[in-house]
Amino acid sequence: MQKILENALEIGRKYIPEGECASYIPELAKADKNHLGVCIRTRGMETFSAGDTKERFTIQSISKVITLMVALQHCGFNKVFEKMNMEPSGDAFNSLVKLDLTSDKPFNPMINAGAITTAGYLVPDVSFEDMLNYARCLCLDKDIVMDEKVFRSEMDHCARNRAISYLLQSKGILESDVEKSLELYTRMCSLSVTAESLAGLGLVLSNGGRHPETGERLIDKYAVQVAKTIMLTCGMYDGSGEFAVRVGIPSKSGVGGGILAVVEKRMGIGIYGPALNEKGNSIGGSHVLEYLSKELNLHMFAAEQ
Ligand code: GLU
Secondary structure, eight states, X not given: OHHHHHHHHHHHHHXXXXXXXXXXXXXXXXXXXTOOEEEEEETTSOEEEEESXXXXXXXXXXXXXXXXXXXXXXXXXXXXXXXXXXXXXXSOTTOOHHHHHTOSSOSOTTSHHHHHHHHHHHTTTOOHHHHHHHXXXXXXXXXXXXXXXXXXXXXXXXXXXXXXXXXXXXXXXXXXXXXXXXXXXXXHHTEEEOHHHHHHHHHHHHTTTBOTTTOOBOSOHHHHHHHHHHHHHHTTGGGHHHHHHHTOSOEEEOTTXXXXXEETTTEEEEEEOOOBOTTSSBHHHHHHHHHHXXXXXXXXXXXXX
16 A cells, blocks of 8 residues: 555656646745645554645635535535535636526535535534534544634635625625624635545545544534535536546545545545646646556446445
8 A cells, every 4th residue: 555655646746847836825825836645544544644644734625525514414404505506616616707697506515605605504603613623523633723824814815705705695695794704714724734634534524424433423424425425526626527537536625735535435535735736626636546546446436346
């Protein structure tokens, strides 16, 4: 396994020069684009790591998976999807064009409009501290904290997300306090994790929401089922279709360079690689996952299991 991970990294590293760190949040542009790490945590409680797996970076959009699951557990499926769809958008994650012109609902909870709507469901009853505890628990990483610098940097440059939030309010989709919903959303994006924490989250999700060692239920199993399905169809921005064909593992990426991947009943995989491709996915990380999927036969529709 270790050799396979090293080979995967070698392949992934070749693509790093073609990618760039996100810069629309100034603090993210400071990342070292040469970082690349991959961690696998298995149902047998083994951990395999290669590269920069202890480096902390912000979770960004991967937090949308946690927010969605907590909202489903807290408010139920009907409430969460009353004012939100579950379809891929085919547009950029922060687009507001179709939301304004052709649709009265955000396309799905993995784009910003959907995730801000989801945060709005939680704002009245669930505090950021509660959400931080969920994140620590689900990622099997008690050291997760909010990166204050990234949070401030994003709040100072969030005109677009603020525009989306007020558009949602104008359409009667976001009923909670707009600024509080935007703040909870942005705080969740600013949680600092490692590739290992994402592998931990993947492992819990691969185990249907139970702690892999103790069997304790950490999150509702139906919430986990819904989240994994939406990760497969919408988790990799508007590159989700090609990623599903090439890799075939429900995954979610973030502009901080992380990728969370869930191999059903087998393992969680966490990636860190801040150089992004044109779709906003870690360029090295996407190639690492494609290689691992082939080498370890992880594609969910693989001809032979
Ligand atoms: N906090 C980022 C934003 O709202 C998250 C984007 C992402 O990772 O897709 O723009």
